Amino acid sequence: MRRKTVTGLRVTHRPGPDGSRVVEVTGEADLDTAPELARALREALGGRPAPRTLVVDCSRLGFCSSSGLNELIKARRAAIEAGIAFRLGAPSGQVVRLLEVTGTDGVFEVVEPRR
Secondary structure, eight states: OOEEEEEEEEEEEEEGGGGGEEEEEEEEESSSTHHHHHHHHHHHHOOOOOOOOEEEEEEEEEEOHHHHHHHHHHHHHHHHTOEEEEEEEEEOOOHHHHHHHHTOOTTTTEEOOOO
């Protein structure tokens, strides 16, 4: 498991079931931490072998700004271009509200992450 930590944000990723990769995001994804989130998502997508599915577990993401959302959208686009399914796992209430307010709730497939 790899860990990346920036004040206010912690990102880990690990192999998941059925050839997936699970990225766990904890803390706050905002203007200051978005670059670290972007790096961690790129790293997870670029792993070898490439995952069949990338699940970004947002259950512990207490705050996500438009900067954090932008990184999730970019990662989703990169995943789709690479033939990798992209899912948000168990987004927190604040993240669900952000998706609703911005109209991106229909963009992401939301699942409960399998542990």
